[in-house]
Amino acid sequence: MPRDEFxxxxxxxxQDGADFLGHEVADWYLSAVVQTCRWMAATPLRTALCGGLIxxxxxxxxxxxxxxxxxxxxxxxxxxxxxxSTDVAARPGWCEGVQATFRxxxxxxxxxxxxxxxx
Numbered sequence: 357m358p359r360d361e362f363x364x365x366x367x368x369x370x371q372d373g374a375d376f377l378g379h380e381v382a383d384w385y386l387s388a389v390v391q392t393c394r395w396m397a398a399t400p401l402r403t404a405l406c407g408g409l410i411x412x413x414x415x416x417x418x419x420x421x422x423x424x425x426x427x428x429x430x431x432x433x434x435x436x437x438x439x440x441s442t443d444v445a446a447r448p449g450w451c452e453g454v455q456a457t458f459r460x461x462x463x464x465x466x467x468x469x470x471x472x473x474x475x
Contacts (some may be wrong), residue, residue, distance in 0.1 A: 365393065384449040384450045388452070433454045
């Protein structure tokens with residue numbers, strides 16, 4: 357996956373109202389794309405109160421993404437919604453956003469999880 361393309365998709369999803377860190381969520385699908393990208397990039401979480409690791413998008417474990425963990429999360433995501441933690445499985449579009457992002461970014465199968473706007 358070319359880094360520029362990965363970052364562009366992540367940025368676009370984040371700009372489209374996908375903020376889920378204590379704010380109103382406009383779209384759970386986009387939030388899932390953002391969290392999956394953020395976790396795979398091993399970007400630390402920064403808030404006004406603290407920092408730390410972003411949680412994995414399927415199991416919600418607080419762990420740094422490494423290839424073997426990304427592979428395990430990807431497999432779990434693609435096995436179906438029953439693999440997701442109950443907190444996130446109830447968010448409309450979350451499972452689909454995570455699955456689409458893993459297919460595109462990790463497995464390199466299928467289209468980008470979102471359509472990029474041309475500027």
